[in-house]
Amino acid sequence: MLKNQRAVIAGKKSWGNDYFLFSLEAPVISRKSKPGQFLMVKITDNPYPLLRRPFSIHARNKHNIEIFFQNTGVGTSMLSQKQRGDKIEILGPLGNGFHIGERSESKKASLIGGGRGAAPLYFLACELVKKNINVTVFYGGKSSEDLPIASKFKKENIRTLCSTEDGSSGFKGLVTDLLETELKTDTPSLIYACGPEGMLKSLSKISKKHQIPAELSLESIMGCGFGACWGCVKKIKKGNTAEWHKVCEDGPVFSAGDIIWD
Ligand SMILES: Cc1cc2nc3c(=O)[nH]c(=O)nc-3n(C[C@H](O)[C@H](O)[C@H](O)COP(=O)(O)OP(=O)(O)OC[C@H]3O[C@@H](n4cnc5c(N)ncnc54)[C@H](O)[C@@H]3O)c2cc1C
Ligand code: FES
Structure with missing residues (x-):
């Protein structure tokens, strides 16, 4: 069951103006997360940019999860300006994650x-x-x-x-x-x-x-992050046929042999 919550930024580290690491207080999401899953982060309560942005779960401990991101555009730039103590709305954990143990x-x-x-x-x-x-x-x-x-x-x-x-x-x-x-x-x-x-x-x-x-x-531009918009699809092999799969729900992790590259 995924969770939407407002999480306090408990820690922030930056490397110049390019790379940022946020620690977010989110104990429920942290407990449920597995490697390769991601969060959809609401950048602002204002209308622009409207869409949440996807970020992988970089690390977790009992109470907090971390995201590590690169400043690549309008959303990540606005996110990078948030400070310790600010709250951001996050939805997660999303996606399938890497298979470990099999x-x-x-x-x-x-x-x-x-x-x-x-x-x-x-x-x-x-x-x-x-x-x-x-x-x-x-x-x-x-x-x-x-x-x-x-x-x-x-x-x-x-x-x-x-x-x-x-x-x-x-x-x-x-x-x-x-x-x-x-x-x-x-x-x-x-x-x-x-x-x-x-x-x-x-x-x-x-x-x-x-x-x-x-x-x-895989990365894909994501509208919703949970399977509703079909904005993130990629062609994936299923037996002898190719099918459109949602990166957010069926991925983001796929077997290399199943991915059909354009
Ligand atoms: C499942 C998933 C996990 C991700 N995890 C991380 C992460 O842990 N750390 C991190 O730094 N980034 C991650 N990304 C990429 C991150 O979501 C994009 O860099 C971010 O959405 C860009 O937002 P922006 O508003 O700053 O850029 P925009 O101003 O919207 O666009 C700037 C540039 O980024 C490109 N872009 C926009 N969205 C994406 C996207 N989803 N994927 C790739 N390129 C995009 C645009 O085409 C454009 O060239 C992940 C993406 C996905 C799909
Ligand atoms: S991002 Fe909406 S269906 Fe995948």
């Missing part, structure tokens, strides 16, 4: 995050580690400023390999190239990923080539 009995998982796509992977990594699964995080960005939460993974003793397109930190190149390099010597039993569409498309190919199952969290 296929990931396999003991080695690679988590691939591109830019803000690393947001849901922190919660996922912490849950996998609790299940004694060996986790490596591959975290890629355009430059070192795009990897603000690398230290959070490292603090949890999670093996974290970084890449940047400009070479300012870690491997120089795309995070998928870094993964391919690693795959020459080490093969995970499962890949989980979230990030830009180009990265996810490449990962689908890598998953097929190396026969490693992959779960990919």
Whole structure:
């Protein structure tokens, strides 16, 4: 049962004007959440922007949940100006989330995050580690400023390999190239990923080539977040046919082999 509530911003951290981390007091949503699920956040009580914006659940503890977001437009910019003590309306937890405990009995998982796509992977990594699964995080960005939460993974003793397109930190190149390099010597039993569409498309190919199952969290512009508007659909394979599926309800996480890329 999803919940709509006004949550107090209990903590705020920022990295310049680009990346923000909010801790929200939301004990009921926190208890129900699983990695890969998301919230729809009401940006303002004013009419513009009207639509709520989707954000992954980045972390949780007994009382609070965290969201980690990049300032990319009007909604995220307005959200970034909220302060500790302000209240925001959130709806969640939404979506299916990553599968853990089924296929990931396999003991080695690679988590691939591109830019803000690393947001849901922190919660996922912490849950996998609790299940004694060996986790490596591959975290890629355009430059070192795009990897603000690398230290959070490292603090949890999670093996974290970084890449940047400009070479300012870690491997120089795309995070998928870094993964391919690693795959020459080490093969995970499962890949989980979230990030830009180009990265996810490449990962689908890598998953097929190396026969490693992959779960990919897709982004889509969302009107409602709970299946009412059909604004978020993507083509997904069902047996031999292609069907339109709602990213908000049937996803955002899909098996790489089921996604039909345009
Ligand atoms: C399930 C899900 C989880 C997400 N989790 C996170 C997260 O944890 N952290 C984070 O930073 N972002 C996340 N996003 C993306 C985030 O929702 C968008 O960046 C945000 O809605 C942009 O709002 P805006 O008003 O700032 O941008 P707008 O001013 O509306 O648009 C600015 C740019 O962002 C693009 N955009 C708008 N909405 C989306 C969207 N839903 N997905 C991708 N691009 C979009 C527009 O096409 C435009 O290019 C998630 C998206 C989905 C669907
Ligand atoms: S966002 Fe409305 S149906 Fe998915």
